[in-house]
Amino acid sequence: MKTLRSADGTTIAFDRSGSGQPIIFVPGAMNDHTRCEPLAAALATDHTAVTYDRRARGESGDTKPYTVDREVEDLAAVIDEVGGQAVVFGYSSGGILALKAAAEGVKISHLVIFEAPFALGGMPPTRADLPGKLAELVARDEPGDAIALFQSDVIGLPAAVTAQARQSPMWPALEAMAQSVVYDTTLTAQLGAPTPGMAAVDVPTLVATGAETWPALRASAEALAALLPHGRFEAIEGGADHDIPVAATASAIRAFVRG
16 A cells, blocks of 8 residues: 555555546545445546545554544545545545535545434434543453444444454454544544534535435435535445445446536
């Protein structure tokens, strides 16, 4: 991966492929850049597709103290790297971050928000005390317990499912990103209800979900699209369980960007 420096000096790792109008992919909680790689590859035929590791995950650094504004600066630095303006695709909590960046004036030409957990349409908000509880577990060197708490309180996984996941080969990779779930819950706790500035973003915005996703995520997306001045909602065929249906989503993005 290549690297760049964000405004506070943090190393941000990224990959780029293809050519054409840049599109940046902002992953969600417990994800590194690989989460959006299949979609990036599908769009690299007509775009410069850029995936990156948000801070505290993958090959990116983690300069403290954390604030959401630092993550906005990270995204702005990635956009500057590819020419100063880009389409931005935000997945899950990455969609909240992307909308915040647009509200802060980051040069986003088109915004795609996929299944962001905004506390709208009946979607429950992140508990205000959760970031602190997760931070305590990470500070005590209990990253597995932090991931388990996130999975139960945010995703709603039963304890038995989490216990089984802890035995899987992928669990160490999740533990390595434990600090990042503190940051994601900070983001969703602070901005789960869009600020007036976020609600006023006038960038063309496609708010999308999979057609078979969790009902609360769809209701939230529909409410967000109705809130934004240039927002529209689309349910994309083939998507279920908070997953991204790659081919159909790539087609929807192409159509949206071309207008």
